[in-house]
Amino acid sequence: MSDGFDKGHHLHLIDGSAFIFRAYHALPPLTRRSDGLPIGAVAGFCNMLWKYVQEAKGADAPTHVAVIFDHSSKTFRNEIYPLYKANRPELPEDLRPQFPLTREATRAFNIACIETEGYEADDIIATLSCRARDAGARVTIISSDKDLMQLVGDGVEMMDPIKGKSIGPDEVREKFGVGPERVVDVQALAGDSVDNVPGAPGIGIKTAAQLIGEYGDLEALLARAAEIKQPKRRQTLIENAEQIRISKRLVELDCATPLEVGADALSLRDPEPAALLEFLTRMEFRTLTNRVAERFDATPPPSPEVVPAPAGAASPAELPTIDRSLYVTIRDEAVLAEWLAEISEKGVVAIDTETTGLDEMQAGLVGLSLSTGPGRAAYLPLGHVDGAADLFGSGVRAAGQMPLERALALLKPVLEDPAVLKIGQNIKYDWKILARHGIRMAPLDDTMLLSYALNAGAHNHGMDELSELYLDHKPVPIKDLIGSGKGQIGFAEVAIDKAAEYAAEDAEVTWRLWNRFRPKLSPERVSTAYELLERPMVPVLAGMEMTGIRIDADHLKRMSNAFAQKMAGLEDEIHQLAGQPFNIGSPKQLGEILFEKMGLSGGKQGKTGAFSTSADVLEDLAAEGHDLPARVLDWRQLSKLKSTYTDALPTFVNPETGRVHTSYSIAGAQTGRLASTDPNLQNIPIRTEEGRRIREAFVAGPGMRLVSLDYSQIELRILAHVAAIPALQQAFRDGIDIHAMTASQMFGVPVEGMDPMIRRRAKAINFGVIYGISGFGLARNLRIPRAEAQAFIDTYFERFPEIRAYMERTVAEAKENGFVRTLFGRRINTPGINQSGPAAGGARRAAINAPIQGAAADIIRRAMIRMPAAIADLPANMLLQVHDELVFEVEEGAVDALIAAARGVMEGAADPAVRLDVPLVVDAGQGANWAEAH
The missing domain is CATH 3.30.420.10 (Ribonuclease H-like superfamily/Ribonuclease H)
Structure with a gap:
């Protein structure tokens, strides 16, 4: 497959990631004067591209060029070996927000910008090199990355962009001790500590080259390992043969990466002066802007003096x-x-x-x-x-x-x-x-x-x-x-x-x-959080809020009438159980009925002398088998649904648009979760029949459908990642029922044919542990004795000791620093963490949960920020965000296209800032109303 390449072509492939890191480490920190955005790496990257554009001329000039980047998501190598690149240090705080800008810079220079989900930049370079070479074209890879040296050979050379030196077969042989065709075998033996490729313990590049030189290739060496005289080396090769073969699969580049780009898209083109100058001016690269303007005899956009926001601003x-x-x-x-x-x-x-x-x-x-x-x-x-x-x-x-x-x-x-x-x-x-x-x-x-x-x-x-x-x-x-x-x-x-x-x-x-x-x-160290998670949310949420969502007021009216009738029936039943009529909405009267007249246990009087009748108190009494508190809970739920939703929602319909326009609070919850008001659409119950019926009132417009995309068990997935729990990580990668797997691990029962009650208990613990659930809380949820519930929790921590280690580590961090951070750098303060007394337990649970819930909030924020561009060409709008769910309105004929585009954005939302050790999975549904879609 040549994709349009032929013998007269000369293809240049630029290793974009290498350019970025070289630019970042070569230049001092630099921020944009107008808003403090870190731009040092972008500045260096642009200067390198400009130098390349200026020099890519003459008799040996390229006819085609592309800058290749690593995609944000994990690659197929992580499926082969989950610990691949696990030792990579975190990206510097000020580098993360610059990655998207380097892509934008590449396009501003009118150069093809390529990345592919599931594959590394090196695989894309390998694929394009092979296609062009097989068509008879010449290829120059502009990089000094040793991993690319396996591609060097007839028609393919490398060029070190810093030293300006060509890398051919001789240079490869000098570095690895073998020719390019055997580089993979040597790397498989020697491993790579940077990428966490295991290789053969104790064997370095020099020894690996000697062995391959003697035995011809890796498979021949492993087949004849028993012939090796040195005992230690012989034992290493025999015992680690499978690990070495896995290492070869990790270092060998994939020349069949799926790419939908042909030679035409890579043709060398001069920059469009207006587009390039606009980008450079926006970045405030004045020197380079002037050079480009002079080169193209063009006038750059105005570049006004900007009030700086430097370190040490006036107090x-x-x-x-x-x-x-x-x-x-x-x-x-x-x-x-x-x-x-x-x-x-x-x-x-x-x-x-x-x-x-x-x-x-x-x-x-x-x-x-x-x-x-x-x-x-x-x-x-x-x-x-x-x-x-x-x-x-x-x-x-x-x-x-x-x-x-x-x-x-x-x-x-x-x-x-x-x-x-x-x-x-x-x-x-x-x-x-x-x-x-x-x-x-x-x-x-x-x-x-x-x-x-x-x-x-x-x-x-x-x-x-x-x-x-x-x-x-x-x-x-x-x-x-x-x-x-x-x-x-x-x-x-x-x-x-x-x-x-x-x-x-x-x-x-x-x-x-x-x-x-x-x-x-x-x-x-919160630049990344602000630039990637906070500031870009403003126009995204504003657009969603202004679009709004349609509701069926008649449906809500019918529900409100039904709720009123059901509440009236519950009132009669409650009065009969109490033996007298009373105001069910009065906590004081209810407390007197429960704890004075009926003599139920658990009554606690506050400073005013009134008994507490909170939901927790009533749930405990209901769990003990008392009917009256159970019926009061049912009455309260209906009353809240009626007043908050079925009665109130129609009053929020905008007379001009005919839609409901909620307002999202970006800075409401300290973990980064969004809250909505006027009306609040975040707390509509989903697990009750009444809550689902309320969602039926949110409807699509004529010729449209509502589409819901929801992260599957995202907080458990994040827990598996941050606590480094191999069993949970593997279960998520294998698509196993995580609650059944947990039950199997805890109770020693097979997954197949599992009693649903056992799975339910494991599910309650899985979700409860994220929130620091106690034995008392789990006992209430499962309606089992407290001792039995505590035994479940103890067993859970025995099976997954990594979770307890995570909890202790996080609490220690919170106590030392006064805050914790999410995977994406969000800083969440933990006031009260060093206090003693009853408040300390709540502060401890909040500190444990914050990095998990915060990371989930960060991920859906990143998805939302990327979504408008991803669906810009579709007849669709993003309408709502409810915790881990996004709701869209789309024309009927474009439902599948929207789901594909939105799912791709959501499942890749963690990268490139964080490489999760578990996959993100998004469930999708669609219907005429929200209940059908969810």
């Missing part, structure tokens, strides 16, 4: 005190033009919108505040009304304001300018407000998310709290302007001069918080 004490008298009110085009010019010059602006309400999908824009630094803030009023002028309360437009549409038309170029960084506090709100007016702000920084990345779990991340904590400044309270209670007014009715002080202060405070937080990312 609050070093900045002047906030002075509201300095603020400007922008009332005409001339003043607005001056501010826009200043923003463009500085390249960074803090922005905040003032609106008529909190619902971004319906709120009107009242004004917009801007700040370019300490003491530089302004307010642009756009929708204030003079309420006193209108006896009917609607107000008339206050004087001294620019027309809304004209002001937004002037703002739009700057707010969408990729060279101007827009800073906000919870900027997703402002993004949606402006998006409804046709403005898509980018790039973005969010002080709430910066604080969250640095201090998750330490405190809340609202602006007022952050201002007092980090700036020692108390902002003007909103109630000072709009009042409270029945006399509260809307922000549009606030006098412009008062509104200006309040709003402009918010913008300046936001700028100052950014000035404090941004420089801390790298020293605190």
Whole structure:
């Protein structure tokens, strides 16, 4: 298969990963001035590509070229040998966010960029080399990687890009002691500590070359190993023959990698000046930008001076005190033009919108505040009304304001300018407000998310709290302007001069918080978490929220009526069991019935003297066989479903879109899990019939289907990885029923024909152990004696000692550092971990669970961030995220294409940041409503 190559072609294959690491280690750390993004490796990579482009000319110039990268996912070699590359150190914190940018850089240079899931870059290079060589073309591999030297031979050479030296058969023989055709045999014997290829213990390159030279090839050597005179060497080869053969499979490159790229796609092309200059300008590579512009006689995009965010940014004490008298009110085009010019010059602006309400999908824009630094803030009023002028309360437009549409038309170029960084506090709100007016702000920084990345779990991340904590400044309270209670007014009715002080202060405070937080990312080792998991979520979630989802209000009404009837029946039953009527919704009355009248055990009185009737208390009583608390639990569940969903959901339908638009909180949970509000769609029960029926009310539009993709047992998979549990890892790789396997390991029963009750117990322990379940908790879940439950847990830890080791290791880390980290670098603070008393147990369980639940949250975030690009060409939208599940709406004819694309993104979401030792598996379903799809 030649794929279009012929004898006149000369193919250059550039080892992209080698370029990246060489660039990273050769240059000092470098960050982008506008936002602190690490870019040192990208800068070096671009300089190397530019040098290559300049030199790839003349009589021996290539006709085809490609840069080859390692894909993010694991490769087939991990299936052969799970410990392959297990010794690789973690990627440097500041290198991870640069990998996607090197791919973008390659495309900006108009060079083919290739990577393939399940295969390494070396396999792709091998495949393309073999195809081109077999067609009679010449191949030059631009790399000094020893693993590629097995490809050298007729028509294939290597070129060391640093030394500028050609690597042919002689150079290979000098390094390995054998020709290229026997390099694999030598590597199989010698192994490779870097890639954790085992080889033959005690045999190095020199000895391996001697043995292969004497016996001809590896199989001949192993077949005749008994003839070797040295006893130790003979024993090593005989005992490790299978390990050596496995090692050969690991080091031998695959020349049949599935590639859908032909020669035409690899043709050498000059860079497109506009695209290349746009990328280089965005990266702020000024020197290279100027060189490229000069070479192509082109004008680069504007590269304004940008306010830097260097280490050692000004502290609050070093900045002047906030002075509201300095603020400007922008009332005409001339003043607005001056501010826009200043923003463009500085390249960074803090922005905040003032609106008529909190619902971004319906709120009107009242004004917009801007700040370019300490003491530089302004307010642009756009929708204030003079309420006193209108006896009917609607107000008339206050004087001294620019027309809304004209002001937004002037703002739009700057707010969408990729060279101007827009800073906000919870900027997703402002993004949606402006998006409804046709403005898509980018790039973005969010002080709430910066604080969250640095201090998750330490405190809340609202602006007022952050201002007092980090700036020692108390902002003007909103109630000072709009009042409270029945006399509260809307922000549009606030006098412009008062509104200006309040709003402009918010913008300046936001700028100052950014000035404090941004420089801390790298020293605190949270740059990767912020750049890969926090900041990119803003436009993704904003898009989902604005799309919304349809609901069937009639279905919900019928359910609400059915719930009411069922609750009435339960009320009668509960009153009969109690022997008297009482208010079931009153904890005080319920406690008196249970613990005074009925005399049930377990009653605990609080400070007020009332008995606790929490869900835990009622579940314990129900587990003891008491009917009344069991019926109260049923009544409470129906009551909550009715009030929270069947009654409330229709009230959230947007009259303009006819859809429900939930709002996601990115910084809500310290583990990185998203929360949703107005309405909350995260907590609809899925394991009950009523919960599933509520999901039936979420429906697809005409000609559309809902598609649900859900990670299978993701937290258990992460536990198997982080705790390094070989049995669980292998079970996941083999696709075995993990709960049945656990039961088999614990109770010594075969998987086939297993009693479902035994599997259920193993499942309860599997999931419970992630959350630090106690014997008491497991006893309640399984409704078995506490001693028996504790015995199950003890047996579990005996069978999987790695889990206890993980727990102890994680708690020790939390106690020493005051925080734990997820696999992706998310930092989760653990307050209370060093305390004693009852709170210590909860803090310990939280610390154990945080890296697992946090990693699961990180993985689905990475999938969501990549999803828009992956499904851009499909008639589909991502609508909802519910823990480990994503819900899409797609045209009926594109369901299969969407599932394939989305599943690929989700199952590969962990890489390249983390190479999991277990596969991620995603279950998919589709239907006319959410219940059918799940």
